[in-house]
Amino acid sequence: MDRESKDGGTGTPDTDGLAWELLDSAIDYSCPGFDVRRDDVRLPDGTETDYHYVDEPPAVVVLPFVAGREKEREEGEELVVIEEWRQAVGRVSRGLPAGTTEPDDDDLADAARRELTEETGYEAGTVEPLLSSEPINGVANAVHHYFVARDCTPTGEQELDFNESIRVSTAPYDDLLAQALDGSVRDGRTLLGVFAYELHGRGE
Incomplete structure (x- = not known):
């Protein structure tokens, strides 16, 4: 029955008899x-x-801004985005790079750097935390840690797992935001990351 908490977050003690x-x-x-x-x-x-x-282990989700294309808001920033086959819904999903952490990952920012490079071939100049979430805590103990990566440059080849089918491209941030708002992008991790950045992170 020994079970270690994997969320890396903080909980609140039960005070009203709801705990199982x-x-x-x-x-x-x-x-x-x-x-x-x-x-x-x-x-x-x-x-x-x-x-x-x-x-499942905690995951990292990255908003990777391309080096040299991070300009003033009116000119537009550009993101590295991925298209990945999702068997559960039977279609290609467009969105942000993400990946699970390893048991020996002591630094989530380092894990975010690694997953970005493995999925896209890009390396980040800087990585800063944005937020953490429990996306479906009624059916999973998943915790997603979001990071904003800047000065991202293509430096190598992807290193994908055997069951990953991923295509990499870049897109204006405003285009991805518009697609999130009109329902064209439906990936939950991407929606939360883009909306959180728009509300709290953009321009900082």
């Missing part, structure tokens, strides 16, 4: 990228039951 008591925990199924975990729990009313969810 963890009785046991085990992995029911494993596959590349994530596990399906079963928790045996006792609910606040005393009912004992089980609860299944996706158990």
Whole structure:
């Protein structure tokens, strides 16, 4: 039943009797990228039951701005974007580079640099945190850490996992924002990253 917290975030103590008591925990199924975990729990009313969810490492999501194309707002910034086949929805998804962390990743910014290079062949000059989120915490313990990377330059080849099919290009930031707003881009990680940058990070 030993289970280490993987979110790297902060929690709040239960003060109103909502917490479930963890009785046991085990992995029911494993596959590349994530596990399906079963928790045996006792609910606040005393009912004992089980609860299944996706158990996966934290991930990093990168907004990579191309070196030499980070100009004043009216002239437009340019991002490195990817197109990736997503089997779960049966189509190509357009959006931001992202990847899972490794067990020995002590520095999330370094993990963001690595994942950017592996997926796109670009290297970042600087990397700064933007926000962290729990995108689907009803069915998964996933935590996504967002970073803004600047002065990104193409320096090498992609180093993709065996089950990744990714095409790399660049696009004006304003175009990606417009596509996020009109529904053309539907990738949740990309939507949150672009909207958070637009609200909090742009121009800083």
